[in-house]
Amino acid sequence: MLLSLMIFVPLLGMIVVLLLPRESEELIKRVTLFFTFVPLLLAVYLFVSYDRGSSGTQYELDVAWISAFNIRYHIGIDGLSVTLLLLTALLGPICVLASWRNIEKGLKAYMALFLLLETGMLGFFAALDLFLFYVFFELTLLPMYFLIGVWGGPRREYAAIKFFLYTLFGSVLMLVAMIAVYLKSGPAGARTFDIPTLITLASTAGHALADQNFQIWVFLGFFIGFAVKVPIFPFHTWLPDAHVEAPTAISVILAGILLKMGTYGLVRVNMAMLPQGMDFFCNGLGTWGNSLALLGFINIVYGSFCALAQTDFKKLVAYSSIGHMGFVILGLSARNEAGVTGAILQMFNHGVISAMLFLLVGVLYDRAHHREINGFGGLGSRMPIYTGITTLAFMASLGLPGLSGFVGEALSLLGAYDKFKMLTILSTIGIVVGAAYFLWTLQRVFLGKLNPKYESMPEINGREILTLVPLGILTIVLGIWPGFAIEMFSESVTKLVDTVNALANL
Amino acid sequence: MEALKNIESLLYFSPEILLVVFAVAVIILDLVVKNRESVAVAYLSLLGLGCVFGAVLFTHASLGSNESISLFLGMIRLDRFAIFFKIILLLATAATILFSLRSEELDAQLKGEYYALLLAVTLGMFLMASSTNLLMIFISLETVSLTSYILAGFLTHSPRSSEAAFKYITYGAVASGTMLFGLSLLFGMTGTGDLGQISAKLTEMFNAGDVYPLAVLVSITFILAGVGYKIASVPFHMWSPDVYEGAPIPITAFLSVASKSAGFALFIRFFYSGFGSSELMQSVDWTLMLAVVSALTMTVGNLAALPQRNVKRLLAYSSIAHGGYLLMGGVLLTAEGIGAILFYLVVYLFMNLGAFYVVVLIANEVGSEMIEGYRGLSSRAPLVAGAMAIFLFSLTGIPPFAGFFGKWVLFTAVIDKGLYWLAFVGLLNSVVSLYYYARIVKAMYLESTEDTETERVSFSTGTFALLSVFVVPTVLIGFLNIFYTFSNIALQP
Numbered sequence: 001m002l003l004s005l006m007i008f009v010p011l012l013g014m015i016v017v018l019l020l021p022r023e024s025e026e027l028i029k030r031v032t033l034f035f036t037f038v039p040l041l042l043a044v045y046l047f048v049s050y051d052r053g054s055s056g057t058q059y060e061l062d063v064a065w066i067s068a069f070n071i072r073y074h075i076g077i078d079g080l081s082v083t084l085l086l087l088t089a090l091l092g093p094i095c096v097l098a099s100w101r102n103i104e105k106g107l108k109a110y111m112a113l114f115l116l117l118e119t120g121m122l123g124f125f126a127a128l129d130l131f132l133f134y135v136f137f138e139l140t141l142l143p144m145y146f147l148i149g150v151w152g153g154p155r156r157e158y159a160a161i162k163f164f165l166y167t168l169f170g171s172v173l174m175l176v177a178m179i180a181v182y183l184k185s186g187p188a189g190a191r192t193f194d195i196p197t198l199i200t201l202a203s204t205a206g207h208a209l210a211d212q213n214f215q216i217w218v219f220l221g222f223f224i225g226f227a228v229k230v231p232i233f234p235f236h237t238w239l240p241d242a243h244v245e246a247p248t249a250i251s252v253i254l255a256g257i258l259l260k261m262g263t264y265g266l267v268r269v270n271m272a273m274l275p276q277g278m279d280f281f282c283n284g285l286g287t288w289g290n291s292l293a294l295l296g297f298i299n300i301v302y303g304s305f306c307a308l309a310q311t312d313f314k315k316l317v318a319y320s321s322i323g324h325m326g327f328v329i330l331g332l333s334a335r336n337e338a339g340v341t342g343a344i345l346q347m348f349n350h351g352v353i354s355a356m357l358f359l360l361v362g363v364l365y366d367r368a369h370h371r372e373i374n375g376f377g378g379l380g381s382r383m384p385i386y387t388g389i390t391t392l393a394f395m396a397s398l399g400l401p402g403l404s405g406f407v408g409e410a411l412s413l414l415g416a417y418d419k420f421k422m423l424t425i426l427s428t429i430g431i432v433v434g435a436a437y438f439l440w441t442l443q444r445v446f447l448g449k450l451n452p453k454y455e456s457m458p459e460i461n462g463r464e465i466l467t468l469v470p471l472g473i474l475t476i477v478l479g480i481w482p483g484f485a486i487e488m489f490s491e492s493v494t495k496l497v498d499t500v501n502a503l504a505n506l
Numbered sequence: 507m508e509a510l511k512n513i514e515s516l517l518y519f520s521p522e523i524l525l526v527v528f529a530v531a532v533i534i535l536d537l538v539v540k541n542r543e544s545v546a547v548a549y550l551s552l553l554g555l556g557c558v559f560g561a562v563l564f565t566h567a568s569l570g571s572n573e574s575i576s577l578f579l580g581m582i583r584l585d586r587f588a589i590f591f592k593i594i595l596l597l598a599t600a601a602t603i604l605f606s607l608r609s610e611e612l613d614a615q616l617k618g619e620y621y622a623l624l625l626a627v628t629l630g631m632f633l634m635a636s637s638t639n640l641l642m643i644f645i646s647l648e649t650v651s652l653t654s655y656i657l658a659g660f661l662t663h664s665p666r667s668s669e670a671a672f673k674y675i676t677y678g679a680v681a682s683g684t685m686l687f688g689l690s691l692l693f694g695m696t697g698t699g700d701l702g703q704i705s706a707k708l709t710e711m712f713n714a715g716d717v718y719p720l721a722v723l724v725s726i727t728f729i730l731a732g733v734g735y736k737i738a739s740v741p742f743h744m745w746s747p748d749v750y751e752g753a754p755i756p757i758t759a760f761l762s763v764a765s766k767s768a769g770f771a772l773f774i775r776f777f778y779s780g781f782g783s784s785e786l787m788q789s790v791d792w793t794l795m796l797a798v799v800s801a802l803t804m805t806v807g808n809l810a811a812l813p814q815r816n817v818k819r820l821l822a823y824s825s826i827a828h829g830g831y832l833l834m835g836g837v838l839l840t841a842e843g844i845g846a847i848l849f850y851l852v853v854y855l856f857m858n859l860g861a862f863y864v865v866v867l868i869a870n871e872v873g874s875e876m877i878e879g880y881r882g883l884s885s886r887a888p889l890v891a892g893a894m895a896i897f898l899f900s901l902t903g904i905p906p907f908a909g910f911f912g913k914w915v916l917f918t919a920v921i922d923k924g925l926y927w928l929a930f931v932g933l934l935n936s937v938v939s940l941y942y943y944a945r946i947v948k949a950m951y952l953e954s955t956e957d958t959e960t961e962r963v964s965f966s967t968g969t970f971a972l973l974s975v976f977v978v979p980t981v982l983i984g985f986l987n988i989f990y991t992f993s994n995i996a997l998q999p
Contacts, residue, residue, distance in 0.1 A: 068990035069918070138905040145944075149952045157952050161944055168904070168940055172933035175914075179921045179929070 003059045003075050006042040006089070007122045010035055014115040022108045029100060032111040036092035039122060043082075043089035047488070050082050055491035057128065057196065065132075069182075070192050074129040079489030080267060080344055081125045084260055087351045088121045091256045094467045095249035098359055101463075102248065102366055103151060110151055114249070117143040121257050125264065130178055130193040134171070137265070140258065141167055144250070152245035159238075159245035166238040170228030177221025181273075184208045199273050203499065212276040219277025222269050229262030230325050233298045243318035248362025251314065255321050255354035260347050263328045267344070267496070271332060275500045282333055290420050292333035297423045299326030300430035308437040313364065313371040313445075316437060317357045320397065323430050324350045324405075330427060331412030335500055339415020340493050341486060346408030348485055349396075349478060353405055356393040356471045360386070363464050364445075367457055373441055378450030379457065386460040387446045389468050394438040396475040399431050404478035509576035518568065518577055518584050521561040521592060522632050528554025529625040536618020548607050551621040555600050555628075562592045580700050582636040586995040590848060591635035591771040594855055598764035599628045601859045604972055605756035610870050612754055613662060620660060624760075627653040631768035635775075640689045640699040643772065647685070647732065650768060651678045654761060658753040670752025677735065677745035685732025691725035701776065733776065736769030737829045740802040747810070750822030755869060758818060759862030762825040766832075767851050773836060774844055793925075796837040801931045804830025808938045817865055818875045820942060821858070824901060827939060828854055834932055835916050838923050846915040848992035853900070853912035853983055860976030861897040864890060871963050883950040887963045889970060891950045893977050898943040900980045903936045911984030 013035025020028050051058060060076035077085065095114065103110050120139035127133040141164060149160030178193075185191045185201055185208075192198065202209040209215075228235040243251050271278055281292050303323030310316040324346070331343030363386065365371050380387040396403035399410075409431065417424040478485055516523070531554070532547050539546055566589050569575060574585035602624060606612060612620065630649030637643040655678065659671025693699055695717060696707040711717040734742040750758045777792075807827030814820035832854070835847035865875065867890060872879040883891040900907035913936065920929045983989050 065987075066985075066990055067987055135905045138910075142899060142904065146951060149948065157948055160952070161941070161948070164944065165937060165940060169934075169937045172937055175917070176921065176926070176929055176933060179914075179918050180926075183918070183922050 001061065002042060002046070003077065003126050004061060006039045006046070006085070007075070007119055007126060009038045009042075010092070010115040010118040010122070014112045014119075017108060017112045017115065020108065025107050028108050028111055029096065032115060033093055033096045035115060036089075036096050036118060039118070040089040040093055043086045046077065046082055047086045050077070050079070050488065052079070052487050053491065055079075055495040060128070062128075065129075069131070071131045072129045072194060073132060074194055075123075075126040075132070076128050077126060079492035080264070083344070083348050083485060083488050084125045084257075084264060084351075085122060087260070087348055088118070088125060088257050090470065091252060091351070091355055092118050094355070094359070094470070095252050097463055097467045098249040098252065098362060099247070102362075106150065110147070113143040113146050117147070117253065121253075121261070124261055128195045130181065130195055130198065130269075132193075133195070133265075133268075134175065134178055137174075137261065138171060140261070141171075144254070144258070147250045148242055148246045151247045151250070154245075155241070156245040159241040162238045163242045166228050166235065170225040170235070173221045174225030177218045177225070180214075180218055180221070181209065184214065195268065195273065199499075202273055202275070203502075210276070212280065215274045215277030216280045217277075219270055219274045219281065222265065222274070223281075226262040226265040226270070227295075229265070230259055230329070231262070231322065232295050232325075232329060233302060236299075236303075236322050239322060240315050240318045243321075243358075244312065244314050248358060248365070251318075251358040251362070252355045255318070255358055256351040259321065259325055260351055263325065263332070263343070263347050266329075266332060267340075271335075271340075271500060272496055278335070278500065282335060290333055290423070293330055293416065293420050293423050296326045296329030296331075296333055296416075297427050299323065299329060300427045301326075301433075304430040304433035304437070308433055308440075310437075311373050313373050313441070314358070314361045315371075316373070316441060317354065317361060320357075320434065320437070321350070321354050323434060324354070324397070324409075326427070326430065327409050327412045330416045330424070331408075334412075334415040334419045335497065336415050336418055337493060337497050338411050338418070340497055341490065342408050342411025342413070342415055344489055344493065345478075345482060345485060346412055349404040349408045349475070352471050352474050352478075353393060353397045356389075356468060356475070357397060359464070359467055359471075360390050360393060363460055368454065373444050376445040376451055376454065377448045378446070379454060380446035381450055382454060382457050383459050385465070389460070389465075389472060390446070391442065392472055392475065394442055396479070398435045398438045402479045404475040404482070406479060407482040509580040510578070512578055515577035518565050518575055521558045521565060522629055524554065524558045524561050525625050525629040525632065528557070529622045529629070532622045532625065533618055536622075542615060542617075545607060545617075547617050547621050548603055551603050551625060552600060554625060555596055555603070559593070559596050562589060562596065565589065576638070581639045581642045582633065583638045584636060587775070588632075588636035588771070590992070590995055591767060592632055594767050594851060595628055595631045595635070595764050598760060598767065598855060598859065599624060601863070601976075602756045602760040602764070605759060605863055605866050606754075608870065608969070609754060609756050609866050611661060611664075612756075613660070616660070616662070620657070623653050623657055627657065627760075628764075631764060634768040635771035637772070638701045638775065640693055640701070640704075642699075643776070644682070644686060644689060647736070647772070648682060650736075650765065651682060654678075654765065657757045658749050658761070660754055660757065661752075664752070666752040667754070668752075670749045673745050673752075674749045677742075681732050681735035681742060684728050685735075688725045688728025688730075688732070691721065691728070695721060695725070729776065733769060733773045734799070737766050737773065737833070738803075738826050739799055739829055739833060740806050740826075743803065743806065743826050743829075746826055747819055747822045750825070751816060751819045755818060755862060755866045755875075758822065759859055759866075762822065762862070763855055763858055766825065766829060767855070770832060770836070770847060770851065774847065777836070778839055778844060792839070793837055793923075796833065797925060797928050800830050800833035800837055801928055802830070803827070803833060804932060804935045806830075808935045808942075811942045812938070814942065815877050816875050817868075817877055817880070817946060820877075820946075821861060821865065824939065824942070825858065827935060828858070828901070830935070831913065831916060831932060834920050834928060837925070837928065838919060840919065840923065842919040842922060845992045846912075846919040848995070849915050849989060850912040852989065852992075853908040853980070856976050856979040856983070857897045857900040857907070857909055860893065860973070860980060861901065863973065863976060864894040864897065867965065867969065877946060877949050880946055880949040881953050885962075887965065890963075890965065890973065893973050894950060895947050896977055896980055898947055902940045902943050904940075906981070906984065908980050908983040915990070 057076035057078055062074040065071050065073045120136050123136035127136055145160050145164045149156050182191050201207050231239050282290050300323050303319050307316050307319035328343045328346050331339040396405045399406045413424055532550055535550055536547050574583050576583050630646050633646035637646050655671050655675045658674050659668050661667035696704045738746040804827045807823050811820050811823035832847050835843040900909035903909045903913040917929050
C-alpha cells in the first residue's frame with residue numbers, strides 16, 4: 001500500500017497541477033515540489049525500514065487486474081529496486097528545483113508531464129508483473145517526448161522523435177519477447193506474467209521456459225529493448241542528441257534514471273529470468289567469447305574517446321555517461337558477486353554523479369547561454385564555489401578513490417577480472433581517458449586567465465547549491481562508506497548470483 | 507434449431523424494420539419542413555438510431571439462452587456476434603450524424619437525402635453482419651456499396667468528391683462482379699446458398715473425391731476480392747485514399763470505421779463459421795495466404811501514410827494499415843483471434859472516430875485539412891490538441907491508451923499460433939506509424955504559429971462533451987476487464 005501510494009502520488013499531483021490556473025506559476029511550482037517531495041519521504045522510509053537481512057520481496061502487493069490474461073497489479077521491492085527507487089525519488093524534487101527559473105513557457109504542462117514521468121519511473125522499479133513492468137516502461141516515453149520536444153534546444157524536434165523512435169523500436173522487440181514468455185509459461189488458462197513465478201519456472205528443468213534455445217531468442221528481444229535505453233554501443237546514437245537538446249532537469253532524469261531502467265531491466269529480466277540465454281551470450285559464442293562483456297568494453301572505450309573529442313560541455317557529459325554505463329554491463333557480464341554488486345553500485349553512483357554533472361552544466365548554461373568548453377576560461381577566480389562543486393563531481397566521475405565513482409568501477413573491474421582478464425585490462429583505458437577529458441575540461445573552463453566576457457558572471461545561487469548539496473554529500477558518503485548502499489542489496493545479489501550460476505549449467 | 511418462417515421472423519428483425527421506417531420518415535419530414543436550415547431531420551435520424559438501439563437490445567433479450575436463431579428460412583441469423591456488430595455500427599452511425607451536424611461542408615439543400623442514405627447504409631451493414639446465405643450476402647454488400655457511392659460523392663460542388671464517388675463505383679463494380687463470380691462457382695458446386703450446408707456439402711464431396719480443391723480455391727479467392735475491397739486490404743485498397751480524401755469528412759470517418767467493421771463481420775462469418783471447420787479448407791494454406799495479405803496491407807498502408815501532408819488522407823492510409831492489423835486476428839481462424847478482432851474494433855471505433863472528429867473541428871475553424879493547419883494547436887485549443895494527441899498515440903499503440911491493449915491482444919493471438927514473423931512485421935509497422943502520427947503531434951505541440959500567435963479558438967460545450975465521449979473510452983478500455991471477454995461471443999467454429 002505504501003509502495004502504491006509512493007508510485008501514484010505524483011500522478012495525483014499531475015491532476016492537481018492540471019486543475020490549477022496557468023497564471024499562478026509560483027503555486028504550480030510549489031505544488032509540484034510538494035508532490036515530488038512526498039515520494040522522497042516515502043522512499044527514505046522504505047530505505048530505512050527495509051529488512052537488510054532478507055533477500056525476499058518486501059512491501060509486496062498482488063491484486064488481479066486483467067483476469068483474461070492473468071495480468072496482475074503486482075509490486076514489491078528488493079534491495080536493488082529500493083536503491084533505485086530512492087535515487088528516483090531523490091532526483092524528483094531536485095529536478096523541480098532545477099526547473100524553477102528556466103522554464104519560459106507552458107510551465108503548467110511541463111510540471112504535469114514531469115509528474116507523470118515520475119510515476120512511470122517509480123512504477124517501473126517496483127513492478128513485479130511483466131506486463132505492468134512494460135506499461136510503466138512505456139509510460140515514461142510520452143512525457144519524455146514532449147519534455148524534450150517542447151522545452152528543448154534548437155534541434156529539439158529531431159532529438160525528441162529520434163529518442164521516441166529508437167526506444168519504441170526496442171520496446172516492440174521486448175513486447176514480442178514478453179508475449180512469447182507469457183505463452184510458454186503454461187497451458188492456456190494457467191499462463192502468467194508474474195516475474196517471481198516466471199523465474200521459478202525458468203529454473204524448473206524440463207519446463208518450456210527453461211529451454212536454452214528459447215531463452216536465447218527471448219533474451220535477444222529483451223536485450224535490444226533494454227540496450228537502446230542503456231544505451232549499449234550500436235544503439236546509442238539517440239543519447240547525445242537527446243541530452244544536448246533536453247532542458248537541464250530532463251537531462252538529469254535521462255542520465256540519472258532512464259538509463260538505469262535499461263540496466264535494471266537487464267538484471268531483473270535478462271539475468272534473473274533468462275540465465276541460460278545469458279549464459280549463451282556470456283560464453284556460448286565460441287571465438288567471440290563473452291560477447292556481453294565485449295559490448296561493455298566497447299561502451300567504455302568508445303564512450304570515453306568520444307567524450308574526449310567533444311567541445312560541447314553537455315555532449316561531453318553525455319558521452320561520458322555511455323562510457324560509465326559500460327562498467328555496469330561489464331560487471332553484470334561477469335556474473336559473480338563482486339561484478340554484480342559493482343554494477344548495481346555503479347548504477348546508483350552514476351545516477352548521482354551524472355545528475356550533478358548535468359545540473360552543473362545547466363548552471364553554466366543559464367548564465368552564459370552556450371556550452372562551448374573553449375569559450376570559457378578562468379572561471380575559477382570568478383565562481384569559486386561553483387568551481388569547487390564541479391571539481392568534486394569531476395573527481396567522483398573519473399573515479400578518484402574516496403569518492404563514490406571509484407567503488408562501483410573498482411568492484412565491476414574486480415568481478416570482471418576474475419572471468420576475462422584481457423578485456424578488463426583493456427577497459428581501464430576508459431578510466432585513463434576519463435581522467436584526461438575531465439581534467440582537460442577543468443583546465444579549459446576554470447583555470448587560466450579569466451575570459452573578459454565573463455567578468456561579471458554571477459556565482460552559483462542558493463537554490464542551485466541546494467540541488468547539488470544532497471548529491472555531493474552522497475558521493476562523499478558512498479566513497480568512504482559504500483557499505484551503506486551495498487548492504488541494502490547484498491542479500492539480493494547473493495541470491496541472484498547463486499541462482500544464475502546454478503542455472504547456467506542446468 | 508429450425509429456421510423461422512418469414513412472419514415469425516419479423517419480431518427478431520425489428521431493428522432493421524425500424525431503420526427502414528425512420529429512413530422513410532426522414533424523407534417525409536424533409537418534404538414537410540420548409541426551412542432548409544433546419545436540422546430536424548438529423549435529430550429525427552438520431553431518435554431513430556435510439557429506437558433501433560432499443561430494438562437491438564430487445565432482440566438480444568429475446569435470444570435468451572439460444573446460441574442463435576435462424577431467420578427467414580435461413581437467410582440471416584441472429585446471434586450475439588451479429589448483435590455486437592450492430593451496436594458498433596449504431597455507435598459509428600450516431601457519431602457520423604453528430605459530426606455531420608458540426609460539419610460546414612455539407613449542402614443544406616440535400617439534408618433529407620443525406621440522413622436517409624445514412625440510415626439505409628446502416629441497414630445494409632446490419633444485414634452484412636447477419637447474412638448466412640450467399641444471395642443475402644451479395645445483396646447486403648451491394649446495398650452498402652451503392653449507398654456509399656452516393657454518400658462519397660455528396661459534395662456536389664467539389665470535383666474531388668465526384669472523383670471519389672466515380673473511383674469508388676469503378677472499383678466497387680469490379681470487386682463485386684468478381685465476388686459474384688466466386689459465389690456462383692460455389693453455388694454451382696454445392697447446389698445450395700446456405701453457408702452451413704455449403705460447408706457440410708464440400709466436406710462430404712471432398713471426402714468422396716468429387717471436388718477439385720482448385721475450383722474451391724478459385725471461388726474463395728474471388729470472394730475474398732469482394733470482402734478485401736470492403737476492408738480495403740491489399741491489393742484491393744487502391745480506392746480508399748482517394749475516396750477518403752474526396753468524401754465529406756463525416757463520411758470518411760463512417761467508411762473507415764463502420765464499413766470496415768461490417769466487412770470484417772462478413773469476413774469472419776464467411777470464413778470462420780462457413781468454412782473454418784471444413785477439412786477442405788485445411789488442404790489449402792489459408793493461414794499463410796491471409797498472413798501475407800495482412801502483412802502487405804499494414805506495410806503498404808503505413809509506408810504510403812509517411813509522406814502525406816493532408817491529415818484526412820494520412821488517416822485514410824492509416825486506416826488501411828489498421829485493416830492489416832485487424833486481419834492478423836482473422837489469419838488464425840481461432841476464437842482468440844476473432845475475439846482479438848472484436849476487441850480491436852471497439853478500440854478502433856473510439857480512437858479513429860475521435861481523430862476524425864478533430865479533423866472536422868479543425869477543418870471548420872482553420873479551413874484546412876493539411877498538417878500546417880494544426881500548427882500551434884496546443885496553445886490555440888489545448889483541450890482539442892490534447893484529445894488529438896491521445897487518439898494519435900492510441901492509434902500508434904502506445905500504453906496506457908486502449909490502442910496498445912488492442913494490439914497486445916492481437917499480437918498475443920498471432921504469436922500463440924507461432925506466427926512470429928507476422929508479429930514482427932506488425933510491430934515494426936507500429937514503429938513506422940509513430941513517425942507520421944507524431945508529425946501531427948509535432949505540428950500541434952512542437953511548432954508554433956508565427957501569425958496567429960496565441961489567438962485561442964473556442965469550442966462549444968457540446969463539442970467538448972462529444973470529444974470526451976471518444977477520449978474517455980480511448981483512455982480507459984484497456985484497463986477494464988469486461989472488454990477482454992469478446993472471444994466468448996465470437997462464433998464457434
